Every structure is written in structure tokens, then in C-alpha cells.
Amino acid sequence: MKSTGDNCNMAYVIAEPCIGTKDTACVDACPVDCIHPKKDDPRFEQEKMLYIDPVECIDCGACVPVCPVSAIFVLEDLPEKWENFAAENAAYFGR
Amino acid sequence: MVTLAETLAQNVREGELWVPLEGKRIRCYACGHRCPIFEGQPGVCKVRFNRNGKLWVPWGYVASVQCDPIEKKPFFHVRPGALAFSFGMLGCDLHCSYCQNWVTSQAIRDPRAVAPPRRMAPEELVRNAVELGADAVVSTYNEPLITAEWAVAVFREARKAGLLTGFVSNGNATPEVLEYLRPWTDLFKVDLKSFDDRQYRRLGGRLQPILDSLKLIHRMSFWLEVVTLVIPGFNDSDGELRQMAEFLVGISPDIPWHVTAFHKDYEMLDPDNTPPSALVHAAEIGRRAGLRYVYAGNLPGRVGNLEDTCCAQCGERLIRRYGYRILDYRITPGGCCPSCSARVPGVWAPSFRRQAAERPFLPMLA
Numbered sequence: 001m002k003s004t005g006d007n008c009n010m011a012y013v014i015a016e017p018c019i020g021t022k023d024t025a026c027v028d029a030c031p032v033d034c035i036h037p038k039k040d041d042p043r044f045e046q047e048k049m050l051y052i053d054p055v056e057c058i059d060c061g062a063c064v065p066v067c068p069v070s071a072i073f074v075l076e077d078l079p080e081k082w083e084n085f086a087a088e089n090a091a092y093f094g095r
Numbered sequence: 096m097v098t099l100a101e102t103l104a105q106n107v108r109e110g111e112l113w114v115p116l117e118g119k120r121i122r123c124y125a126c127g128h129r130c131p132i133f134e135g136q137p138g139v140c141k142v143r144f145n146r147n148g149k150l151w152v153p154w155g156y157v158a159s160v161q162c163d164p165i166e167k168k169p170f171f172h173v174r175p176g177a178l179a180f181s182f183g184m185l186g187c188d189l190h191c192s193y194c195q196n197w198v199t200s201q202a203i204r205d206p207r208a209v210a211p212p213r214r215m216a217p218e219e220l221v222r223n224a225v226e227l228g229a230d231a232v233v234s235t236y237n238e239p240l241i242t243a244e245w246a247v248a249v250f251r252e253a254r255k256a257g258l259l260t261g262f263v264s265n266g267n268a269t270p271e272v273l274e275y276l277r278p279w280t281d282l283f284k285v286d287l288k289s290f291d292d293r294q295y296r297r298l299g300g301r302l303q304p305i306l307d308s309l310k311l312i313h314r315m316s317f318w319l320e321v322v323t324l325v326i327p328g329f330n331d332s333d334g335e336l337r338q339m340a341e342f343l344v345g346i347s348p349d350i351p352w353h354v355t356a357f358h359k360d361y362e363m364l365d366p367d368n369t370p371p372s373a374l375v376h377a378a379e380i381g382r383r384a385g386l387r388y389v390y391a392g393n394l395p396g397r398v399g400n401l402e403d404t405c406c407a408q409c410g411e412r413l414i415r416r417y418g419y420r421i422l423d424y425r426i427t428p429g430g431c432c433p434s435c436s437a438r439v440p441g442v443w444a445p446s447f448r449r450q451a452a453e454r455p456f457l458p459m460l461a
Contacts, residue, residue: 025133028120028131028133029131029132029133029136030131031128031129031130031131031138031139032128032301055293055296056296057296058128058139058296058299058300058301059190059296059297059299060128060139060299061139062130062136062138062139065136066133066136
């Protein structure tokens with residue numbers, strides 16, 4: 001967060017490398033339980049990847065180093081080719 | 096060259112505030128994040144980490160040491176005029192973009208912040224505090240909860256020397272860490288930065304653990320004073336200030352509430368500095384909500400009588416201040432108003448000696 005006037009949430013974003021991986025180490029590292037679906041969620045099997053709730057995320061970065069496929073980026077470092085994943089993460093939570 | 100991270104990795108010992116989870120994961124409960132930490136990883140604070148299934152925590156160094164008037168913490172109801180020997184380590188569990196201590200708090204996240212650590216034993220720290228004439232030893236500058244084991248080691252020594260002990264904290268605590276601190280800690284200053292969970296998340300935390308901790312800190316009889324840094328456009332709406340004040344009144348109307356002025360710092364450079372009128376207005380909201388001791392801070396001489404302590408019963412002015420300076424002191428040795436004998440809540444000295452230091456200074460450590 002660089003200013004107070006900015007209403008868009010910060011948050012980390014899970015991008016393409018997670019598709020088909022769904023390792024869930026990030027789920028186990030998140031202190032605020034904002035990464036879904038979890039393994040015991042009925043939606044886990046059908047979802048192609050995991051998502052971070054941009055409203056619940058506290059921007060701590062604990063998920064980044066535990067991801068085995070380096071799929072998690074802080075919003076400003078999200079590679080351009082995966083820009084659409086910011087909206088995809090938010091959409092999963094109806095944000 | 097040895098990096099800061101490497102230096103910190105060496106100045107550690109096994110922590111006390113954690114439980115094992117399955118595998119080699121552990122859960123740290125030094126702060127409200129309650130981080131589940133994988134083997135080889137640090138927690139959100141980046142200074143407490145899991146090595147071989149055990150939690151390792153900062154130990155045996157200080158990053159800053161300073162002698163401050165106790166009014167700077169700020170504690171206004173604790174031995175006015177006393178010297179607070181203040182020390183800090185490195186790191187924080189939040190990452191507020193307006194942090195005024197970012198050189199120490201963000202040292203591990205931000206390479207621009209450099210405050211080299213200095214190795215030191217608890218006995219040495221306390222000996223210095225006593226020699227300098229301090230009344231209190233205070234863990235501050237970085238977030239003390241994430242270095243609670245070290246603080247307790249220092250506070251044990253401080254207690255032996257007859258000193259008060261205190262935390263200057265963001266209040267993102269847990270019941271367990273408060274239990275751990277309680278036998279050795281007298282004073283708690285907590286920041287209430289907002290009453291909006293969304294805003295707290297932007298700073299890297301959540302509102303609820305702060306509110307729960309404020310209630311518990313008071314219930315456990317630590318001496319509690321609360322600070323709200325009033326930031327234009329961030330937390331200064333009438334509604335939000337009223338919610339904060341009403342929440343505090345609900346705990347106790349005797350909790351001193353310091354509304355203090357923001358100045359542009361670190362990465363938050365957009366909002367204007369807080370004008371005196373905004374602080375006076377915030378203080379009025381606090382008073383109307385029922386708080387008996389509301390202070391306006393960081394703008395000496397520009398906020399009317401909002402730097403002074405007045406008797407909540409008869410209105411008599413008991414302590415007159417200009418910034419950190421005590422200009423007049425009239426509280427009785429028993430901690431009462433001399434006019435109406437009402438008790439004034441706080442931790443008072445039997446008598447007011449002259450002020451130990453009117454300004455902060457860096458001590459020459461022996």
C-alpha cells in the first residue's frame with residue numbers, strides 16, 4: 001500500500017503454474033486462512049487451481065516461499081502474461 | 096560481507112511460545128498471526144523461524160537503545176518525569192506504510208532500513224538503565240511481542256533492580272503471550288490504528304486480535320494506555336473515531352487515550368500532516384464518548400489544554416505539560432487530586448522529583 005486513497009486491495013495472487021498442481025502447502029502456511037479451496041472442500045477436485053481472497057489476505061507473503069512451482073506473486077510483480085489471474089483470484093470469492 | 100539476515104540467524108535461541116504441528120511444522124503464538132510455520136521458514140515477522148521442527152527466536156542483541164522521557168512512550172499516568180530506558184530488536188509482524196520506526200521495524204523486509212544489531216546481555220542492559228537513573232525499562236521501536244522471550248529475560252533483571260517494565264506494542268497479541276508476559280511486565284502501550292478490519296489488513300493484520308488483546312490487557316491489570324495516530328483520510332472520520340473511543344469506554348473510561356499527529360514518513364507520503372484542529376476534534380469525540388483522560392500528542396503547545404491531566408471529578412489541573420516536559424505536578428503522594436481527593440488512575444511515584452530528561456538522548460553504554 002503506497003497511499004490511503006487507493007481502494008483496490010493489495011494481496012498476493014496465484015497464477016498459472018498452480019493449474020493442475022494444487023499442492024496446498026500455501027494453504028497450510030497462510031496465517032489467516034485466505035487460500036481456497038482446501039483439500040476437504042467439495043470444490044477442491046473440480047477447481048483447476050487455488051485462489052487467494054484479496055479481501056482477507058493480509059499481504060504477509062508467507063505463502064510465496066512454500067509454493068513448489070513458484071506460482072504466487074505480489075500484485076505489482078505479477079508477470080504481464082498472467083495479469084488476468086488477479087481478477088480470477090478475486091472472482092472465485094465473488095469479489 | 097555478513098548480511099543482516101545472517102547476523103540475525105546467529106543471535107537466536109529456542110523459543111518458548113510455540114507448539115508442534117504434524118510433520119515438522121510448528122505454530123508460533125507470540126503474536127495474533129499464530130503463524131503455522133514450515134520447516135526452514137520464518138513466520139510473518141521474519142525473525143522467528145522453524146529450524147528442525149523447533150522455533151528459534153531473537154536473542155542477545157539490541158538494535159536501538161535510547162533514554163526517553165516516559166512521556167514519549169507515551170505513558171502519561173506512569174511516574175511523570177521518569178526516565179524510560181528503551182530498547183528494541185528488529186522486525187515487526189505488521190508492515191504499516193506510515194511507520195515512524197521503520198528503520199528498525201522493517202529492517203528485514205526493506206534493504207533501505209539499516210539498524211545494525213549490537214550484542215548485549217540482559218544484565219548489561221539493566222546495569223546501564225540503573226546507572227542512567229531510569230525508573231522503567233521499555234521494549235519498543237520494533238514490535239516487542241515477536242521478541243517476547245528476550246523482553247522477559249531483560250525484565251527479570253529489571254525487576255531485580257526495582258525497575259518498572261513495559262511494552263510499546265501494536266497489540267496484536269494472544270492470550271498465551273500475555274500470560275507469559277504478565278509476571279514480568281507492568282505497562283502496556285497499545286496502538287489502536289483503525290476500527291476498520293479492511294484497513295488493518297492493509298497494514299498486515301486484523302482488527303479482532305487487537306480488540307481482544309486490549310480487553311485482556313486491561314482485565315489482566317497491566318497498566319494500559321492507548322494511542323491512535325490520527326491520519327487524514329485513513330482513520331479520522333467522526334464515525335471511526337467514535338467507534339474507537341466507545342470501544343475503549345466499554346473496557347474502562349479510565350484508559351488514557353492519546354490521539355497523536357501523523358507526519359509524512361516511510362512510504363505513506365500522500366496524506367497531509369495532521370493539523371492541530373483535527374486532533375482537538377478527535378479528542379472532543381473521545382471526551383464525549385466518555386473517556387476521562389484524552390490527550391493530543393506530537394504538537395506541543397498547539398492543542399490547548401489537551402496535553403494536561405485534569406481531575407475527572409472536579410476538573411482541577413493536576414499535571415501541566417508541554418510536549419514531554421512536565422511544567423507542573425500536583426498529584427498527591429497517594430495518587431489523588433489535592434482539591435477533591437478523587438483517585439487518579441495510574442502508576443504514581445510517592446513524590447515528583449525533577450524531570451530526569453526533558454529530551455530523548457542516546458546513552459553511552461558501559
